[in-house]
Amino acid sequence: MPARFIINARHQLDWRQRLFTDAATAGLWLFWLTLMQPLTSLLQFQVSGHFGLAVRPLAMNLFLFGHKSLHWLLALGGTSGLLLAWSRLPVHQAGSLAVSCPLQVASRRHPVCGDQLRQGRGANVCVVHHDEQGRIIAIETRRDAAGQRAA
């Protein structure tokens, strides 16, 4: 990766802006981590004399979680498999995919004359004129491939 392509001008930002961004991001991470607390309740244990009762909620939670996960995996796997199989169906092609002369096709859409088109293609610099409908109507060359200015 070319490091010279990367633009990092953070030092140009106002220190208050940098501080606000850093603090807000850290705060958001803390908030996000607190949201994980309900997930960790699946693993809660009680100490001192209640171990037997604690195992049952844990096992039940794990069973429910696993049950829902199985449904989720089936849905995901089924959809992925269906999409993969669907993509293997034969493709319909509108006519032949081989276009013998694409430039002839393009030229039909633009009423510019063939000579100007050939000169434009041979030129290093040219100017293209369009009509109101967006069709190319004229091409004037300024410099040809040899670097000579057009007459």
Next chain:
Amino acid sequence: MSLLEFARGPFSVLAEFVFYYPLFMSWLWMTGAVIFYLRNERGSALGVAPALPDGAAWPPVSVLIPCFNEGDNVRETVGQALCLDYPEFEVIAINDGSADNTGELLDELAAVHPRLRVVHLARNQGKAMALQAGSLLARHDILIGIDGDALLDPRAAWWMARHFVADASVGAVTGNPRIRNRTTLLGRVQVGEFSSIVGMIKRAQRSFGRIFSVSGVITAFRRGAVEQVGSWSPDMLTEDIDITWKLQRAGWDVRFEPHALVWILMPETLRGLWRQRLRWAMGGVQVLLRNLDVLMRWRHKHLWPLMLELFVSVIWSYALLLVVVAGLCQWLLSWWLAPELAAMPLLPAWSTAILGATCLFQFALSKWMDSRYDQGMGKNYYWMIWYPLVFWVISCAATIVACPRVIARGGGERARWVSPDRGIRIDEE
């Protein structure tokens, strides 16, 4: 009270849809992306040109660079394109009626670089028309289109051209944009976004059949394929999405090549970001409306999953809006009637935690897949925590605003736009 628990009655199904749809799609994208990675990327060497079939030769390419008021960027962009490591190529810069000094700069560059050709459009016509002009005047049949402020990786042409040689049904190959500007929070989050969202979705879509859109900032086209489908449409706000659907409707294969890199600038202000995302959302809705008929035609069956996903995504945006509004109304009502019982229904709980954990896992997976193309991405992971809060809201809002605007706009109007801010540059003074 979780988001799911508060919504009862007619809104319970809607609320479940709002929660489960992004969760399911995230896991589906990850699954497809891993399949793509294992098939196409594992074991490949980034710095070595790929091999061609025996007896095949590298086809010459024309690099098209539409430029509109790119006076600040054109020297760097054109200079980088001229450094392409490829046997035979030309660079065509199309000055789309720029009001600044873009034209003069291009003429100066053309005078000293024999591989550079310049096409001036007498009046501003829009990107699609600029590409059409470049395509018409190009000397070669493989066209690589990049943006006027994009820096093309020297080896990108190798990786894209090989697809056209290997398979005659390939109509386009899109590359892998990387973000240059990483000064602000928005810039850093977009680095992760392009990896974990754009890159992952493209991999998954390619695994499952069809790509929703090429990246207009770097795509190689077979000129014959483009002309066969009527070329780029001048009335579409996102000409890249449109040409992708045109090609795929006609049976051409559109591929994603993650090794073909281009370095791009993205907005680093909220205003610029909003304008960009709104245009993208409007372009997506335009394509949805223009291609609804594919659902009625068996021959377009390969596009059905894409169309359905696009349609459901639009519905999801409005459903989210409805659920949020309903939740707020319920809370306000219960707070007014029985304040001691009122509980904010939209406060996140464990369901949101699962969604958030999935999000972070997706970012980590994409970081693992993309780290070979963009070193130092791990540092940006820290800032990705903002993505669900900011970008989901922006994308959702853009979709909601885009639909009525597109319907009101109708068709036929020429699409022209000005690129939003290009981010903060290093002050060298």
